[in-house]
């Protein structure tokens with residue numbers, strides 16, 4: 001870890017008309033750190049994730065990012081081209097539904113390889129070799145490299161989406177319910193895989209989940225949201241083992257005691 005945060009979020013709010021999406025959120029994310037945003041449906045998790053990742057314009061607040069050149073830049077003061085460049089080179093975004101993050105009608109190899117081309121790799125042999133290594137890394141047999149993701153199972157699609165996102169060596173990955181929609185045994189395997197990759201690559205990640213078991217397994221720190229507000233924030237083990245807010249206590253007792 002370096003001695004400076006990767007991301008500084010200050011006073012971030014998003015209102016949809018008079019409805020609160022998220023309100024007054026502030027935190028810092030450090031390199032290599034995984035933060036989980038948890039809460040019930042409608043608590044504002046996706047709104048917050050989308051505001052931080054510049055997919056949604058917040059109503060107020062700032063998000064500063066520590067660029068590779070050592071400077072902090074306010075994401076909302078970048079122009080569109082700069083933001084796109086950052087998304088392509090430094091960030092990944094793993095959607096709940098793999099179809100939202102993959103190109104379903106091109107091959108698995110091309111799904112991974114085109115990200116390398118987007119960052120300037122032009123050598124076909126190298127691109128195919130790297131794509132093949134990444135398929136192996138996410139436990140997809142390399143003899144499926146020419147198959148389209150629509151011929152894959154849900155778990156395979158999600159693993160392919162992860163490979164597509166990580167192949168370019170991002171520093172920060174956003175994940176929106178990465179195991180949602182998969183059945184339980186597939187979820188467990190995928191979580192193990194994600195945890196291993198995040199550790200090995202020293203990635204920072206922000207993971208939205210309504211599942212506290214996912215937060216427990218993946219994250220170092222967690223924020224609990226309710227009605228658009230962060231009501232509790234701390235080290236994951238502390239929040240789950242010794243929740244301070246009655247709402248968090250309720251969540252923990254209702255969900256985690258299985």
Ligand SMILES: Nc1ncnc2c1ncn2[C@@H]1O[C@H](COP(=O)(O)OP(=O)(O)OP(=O)(O)O)[C@@H](O)[C@H]1O
Pocket residue numbers: 016019020021022039040041042043044045046047048210
């Ligand atoms: N495009 C929109 N227009 C109006 N209100 C919205 C919009 N998107 C979200 N909201 C409202 O903002 C609040 C937070 O929603 P958000 O989707 O961020 O919650 P969430 O915790 O991600 O829920 P879920 O787990 O169901 O995805 C909710 O009251 C929701 O109705």
